[in-house]
Amino acid sequence: MTLYPNLIFLGLLLFGIGFFTRNISRIRRNILIGKEMYRSDNKSQRWAYMTRVALGQSKMRTKPVAAFLHLIVYVGFILINIELLEIVLDGLLGSHRLFAPLLGRFYDFLIGCFEVLAFLVLITVIVFWIRRNVTRIKRFWKPEMKGWPKMDADFILYFEVILMLLFLSMNASDSILQDRGIETYINAGSFPISQFLYPLFDGLSDEVLIVFERSFWWAHIIGILVFLNYLYYSKHLHILLAFPNTFYANLEPKGGFEVDHHIKNEVMLMMYPEKLISDNEVSPPDKFGANDIFDLKWIQLMNAYSCTECGRCSEVCPANLTGKKLSPRKIMMDTRDRLEEVGKNIDANKGVFKDDNKKLLNNYISAEELWACTTCNACVDACPIAIDPVSIIMDMRQYLVMEQSAAPQELNAMMSNIENNGAPWPFSNKDRLQWVSE
């Protein structure tokens, strides 16, 4: 027996995993371009939150139909992939259905389960496609979903359909060969779903059927490796990043926005220099707020990579609902696009970012979008994996105001009122108690 198939398999496997590892390390590097942020406190609470929200998909429940369909694909995806273990071992050892003789009737049961799941996934993915392309659910058809995002969403569904069909065809042809008593095709079980595909292959000769079976087997595993590597280019990364993303989520009350410590030092220095503890050097920040991805925190950048563009955020955004330009989903998509652009720039310039005269602000996100936010946190609450678009909006507003004094005129008036008389309106602070006697 020749060893070539085993070596080819090993080569493909190493290439697939290697390329994937390279891309994951790129994502990691890109995320770490972001500024530091400590979110490793309350570990047990974080594990619990991740388990509940990412693993348990608790936030999906607000849309029961979508939640149910998503659960089928999610469970199917995880369980069917258990068979990958056998496929990989078969590929490396040149065996065929290695576990069948070892597990006996339990193997039959497992394959039966996988087939049922594959069938359910297939149906669900088709329903997903219909929801997206026929019933045209509104959130999938917002302006930011044109072009690549739309194609990406469809590609993922096509991928899944193909993988499931390959899996079932592989089993169908295999089981016919088993019934015919062909050598190496040991009897492995009853194949409850793929048996319906028998008519497609029944008329083929043994030799041709073996070619079919082998082709399906190879196409299936190659398809999985391609899909694995597609993740990096796709919104589908959420299947991995949902976990760290929820682990490092903000667990504090949503209304409490981050208090900037650089600015705190500045303010303390101005108001109470005597209170300032001088054991660590007070360095003024090089920039207030954010106008590019370099100024954001690593968690915000991870948020951008984690977004699967489901649009639940924009669907509940009061600004988006009333026709304003702001879409929280677009904020996340823009952040990722800019981050990718910066990453490619770094790769092309031997690891150093070369100024490209572009910024997240203006080149991607406009001031108009930023000023439309009511900071109501509906988007944050709606996100099934705890992405926080508001924090990015706030950081960018901070840049507009503190670096460029570019607030809308009325807000400048409001702020100068606060500065001059301690209220957002032009009333004298002396009159604060006038209501008592009115």
Place this chain on the structure above:
Amino acid sequence: MKLEVPTLASLFAEGKKASVVFWVGCAGSFDDRAKKITKAFVKIMNHTQTSFAVLGTEESCSGDPAKRAGNEFLFQTQALQNITALDKYGVTKIVTTCPHCFNTLKNEYPELGGNYKVMHHTQFLKSLIKEGSLKVEGGKYKGKRITFHDPCYLGRANKIFEAPRSLIKKLDAELVEMKSCKTKGLCCGAGGAQMFKDAEVGTKEVNIKRTEQALDTQPSIIAAACPFCNTMMTDGIKNKKQEDSVKIMDVAELIANANNL
């Protein structure tokens, strides 16, 4: 009825202390509509003989709109100024009728050294009822359809959904929920410093959208718990020409009215 509103400074001069500080807020101090809410709340405090005081002229904007407009520097100077004033009197407990002040004092002041037990007035009123000093009976609101608009900074931001609703239920009123309520509550459009500027170009104003949702419940009263929501919803009702049939009332006003205060 004459309002008894001691300031911390006057109590201090007499060597007395208040058990809670009422943070009035800028809207509550200067906005004509919000002042009525302030007074309603004070009437309840007076009625229940609650020991409280205000900062008066020593109170300044909490800094919330400045922070949300992007001016972190101004926010922090405001916060530190207020913390100095509060700490001067050894304040430990604060109640406020404004969810924005409530949120900032509760969640953002601690980072700057201001640590207080902060309550929203709906929580405070609930506790007054619980300890027995405040009794509420339906009276004029009995059986009325009331819908409650969740302020973002009370509800979603701080998960306080139940306190205002429990007060409305005390009125023997029929509490009807809007399509989007509690964690899903739609913003009135004023948060994040939007109160102080025109909205960006769109197809509709946020407050109109929210008012439509409220009107869908066919209420006789839209209850609010935030002076800014109150303004936005009042404008919305006027826009819909429903101001004669639907009233926008703060929960504190409902309680005060029910007790004929």
